[in-house]
Amino acid sequence: MVFSSLTDGVARGVETLGDTVSETFFEPVIRLGVTGLARSGKTVFITSLVANLLDRGRMGQLVAASEGRIEAAFLQPQPDDTVPRFDYETHLAALTGPEPHWPDSTRAISELRLSLRVRPSGLLSGLQGPRTVHLDIVDYPGEWLLDLGLLDKSFAEWSREVLARIEPRDEADAYRAAVRDVDPAGDLDEVQAKGLSATFTGYLHAARGAGYHDCTPGRFLLPGDLDGSPVLTFAPLPEAERPGRRSLWRAFERRFEAYKSRVVKPFFRDHFSRIDRQVVLVDALGAIHAGPRAVEDMRAGLADILTAFRPGRNAFLTRLLLGKRVEKILFAATKADHLHHTQHPQLTAIMEALTGDASDRAQFAGAMTQAMSLASLRATTEEQVRHDGRELDCVRGRLLETGRQAAFYPGALPDDPAQLLGPARQGADAWLDQDYQVMKFAPAPLSLRAGDGPPHIRLDRAAQFLIGDRL
Ligand SMILES: Nc1nc2c(ncn2[C@@H]2O[C@H](COP(=O)(O)OP(=O)(O)OP(=O)(O)O)[C@@H](O)[C@H]2O)c(=O)[nH]1
Ligand SMILES: [Mg+2]
Numbered sequence: 001m002v003f004s005s006l007t008d009g010v011a012r013g014v015e016t017l018g019d020t021v022s023e024t025f026f027e028p029v030i031r032l033g034v035t036g037l038a039r040s041g042k043t044v045f046i047t048s049l050v051a052n053l054l055d056r057g058r059m060g061q062l063v064a065a066s067e068g069r070i071e072a073a074f075l076q077p078q079p080d081d082t083v084p085r086f087d088y089e090t091h092l093a094a095l096t097g098p099e100p101h102w103p104d105s106t107r108a109i110s111e112l113r114l115s116l117r118v119r120p121s122g123l124l125s126g127l128q129g130p131r132t133v134h135l136d137i138v139d140y141p142g143e144w145l146l147d148l149g150l151l152d153k154s155f156a157e158w159s160r161e162v163l164a165r166i167e168p169r170d171e172a173d174a175y176r177a178a179v180r181d182v183d184p185a186g187d188l189d190e191v192q193a194k195g196l197s198a199t200f201t202g203y204l205h206a207a208r209g210a211g212y213h214d215c216t217p218g219r220f221l222l223p224g225d226l227d228g229s230p231v232l233t234f235a236p237l238p239e240a241e242r243p244g245r246r247s248l249w250r251a252f253e254r255r256f257e258a259y260k261s262r263v264v265k266p267f268f269r270d271h272f273s274r275i276d277r278q279v280v281l282v283d284a285l286g287a288i289h290a291g292p293r294a295v296e297d298m299r300a301g302l303a304d305i306l307t308a309f310r311p312g313r314n315a316f317l318t319r320l321l322l323g324k325r326v327e328k329i330l331f332a333a334t335k336a337d338h339l340h341h342t343q344h345p346q347l348t349a350i351m352e353a354l355t356g357d358a359s360d361r362a363q364f365a366g367a368m369t370q371a372m373s374l375a376s377l378r379a380t381t382e383e384q385v386r387h388d389g390r391e392l393d394c395v396r397g398r399l400l401e402t403g404r405q406a407a408f409y410p411g412a413l414p415d416d417p418a419q420l421l422g423p424a425r426q427g428a429d430a431w432l433d434q435d436y437q438v439m440k441f442a443p444a445p446l447s448l449r450a451g452d453g454p455p456h457i458r459l460d461r462a463a464q465f466l467i468g469d470r471l
Contacts, residue, residue, distance in 0.1 A: 030136070031136045031138060031274050032135060033140065033272070034278075035140050035279070036282060037141075037301060040281040040283045041281050043091055044091075044334075045332075047088060047103065048456055050075075050092075053073050053135075055453040061464050062468060063471075069471070071119060073114060076114070076115050080111055083110065087110070101442065109271060113135070114135045118130060118133055133471060140267075141218070144218045144264075146214075146218055149216065150216060150260055150264060158236060159237050163179070163236050174202065175196075175202075178199045179235075179236075182196065184249040185242070185243040185247050188248045189248070200220070213304065219232060230255055231263055232259070233255060277329075278328070279466065280332070281334050282298065282331065282354070285336075289436045295420060296424040298354070302354055328367060328370075328465065329367050330465055332371075336458075337375035338439070339410055340382050340393035341457075342393050343410075344457075349415070370465050372465075374461075377456060378457055379441040379444050381397070383407050394409045397442070399439060
């Protein structure tokens with residue numbers, strides 16, 4: 001992690017100038033952010049998108065590709081030397097090798113530059129030669145966006161809120177007990193400090209496991225190279241009466257402030273503020289399968305993530321962005337290959353309803369938005385199965401657990417998303433009249449024709465929405 005010493009405003013100003021100069025005189029750059037909560041499908045999405053932009057045989061809905069205007073696509077060294085490279089080759093080998101498997105979980109930010117040589121369309125086509133458009137894809141955990149909410153809070157406010165929030169939660173038993181024995185005004189004892197932060201981190205992990213999304217500070221769960229450092233060694237404390245300079249309270253307060261200024265702000269300044277186009281991936285089917293509580297939690301988590309795209313609500317972001325906006329946001333329900341295509345419209349409607357609240361209120365500050373259901377890597381085929389005298393629209397694939405082929409009917413999604421989101425909001429324990437299942441399928445072994453990327457569902461439409469207008 002590199003900490004910049006420039007102030008927020010200056011950094012953004014210099015960079016804006018840099019962007020403009022290079023876009024005007026050199027080659028245009030599109031920065032595409034890919035985010036979503038853990039396991040939402042970010043790594044598979046980027047891997048398959050890149051593979052399908054390199055080999056465009058299955059990208060019929062990407063207009064520049066279907067018009068044959070993309071003359072070449074190639075990977076290049078990325079512009080940011082301090083960000084890990086997205087490990088495209090390893091992930092692709094996992095997905096498309098002789099024994100295909102899903103890639104490992106990735107827990108930090110990474111970046112990849114794909115460059116496209118494109119012939120202009122329309123009037124310009126006769127006048128101009130091909131130009132190069134760089135697509136910088138940035139993969140970052142959605143959890144990091146949740147930290148935005150910390151910036152407006154003092155340590156005292158944050159502590160008060162968190163302690164109140166965790167009061168009724170079983171997952172926090174150990175932390176509540178630990179805090180009871182602590183005198184926040186007493187001198188800092190580093191062993192005690194580490195113990196408290198470890199117990200609090202344990203609570204965050206348990207809470208996330210139980211489906212709570214309000215698990216900040218985000219880096220406590222995904223520390224990366226900050227693991228064990230003082231900026232991650234703090235925890236919420238009960239208010240202290242005039243704590244001294246060397247007290248536990250003051251130490252945690254300083255670290256909380258350091259977390260904000262040296263972890264949260266640099267992420268927003270160095271990465272988030274530079275994004276032009278954004279995909280937010282959501283494992284909506286996984287949540288529906290897990291039940292109403294998980295759906296409600298997903299909705300609330302998504303709403304929190306999306307506040308980052310409505311910068312008017314946050315003074316720091318407003319200042320940082322200086323009017324720059326994400327131009328397009330795609331909300332995509334991933335893993336749609338778990339459903340027969342006849343049910344994809346229902347899944348898309350659920351996505352629209354989940355993000356609709358937020359887009360109505362502020363229209364994401366002028367960004368164009370779209371909801372979609374897609375599969376980055378299609379692991380199933382479709383099949384009709386007769387069951388109890390009825391034809392069921394099934395999907396067939398190789399089950400992850402047993403390796404056996406099976407046809408599978410996940411249950412019918414309702415035409416009206418309110419039938420799911422309503423009970424979820426009202427705190428229902430189970431779905432009333434339908435049971436939803438999700439099987440885990442392994443990626444299918446592939447034998448790709450020359451020029452074809454891996455099989456997908458609507459990845460070409462997603463690409464057209466996100467970057468088609470710039471090609
Ligand atoms: N059937 C199917 N499963 C998918 C697809 N994309 C992702 N998955 C499943 O979802 C899991 C998570 O996908 P990833 O791309 O690793 O998700 P991620 O958001 O990068 O996850 P983290 O790095 O852990 O945050 C995979 O291991 C697959 O089981 C898809 O297109 N089809
Ligand atoms: Mg990942």
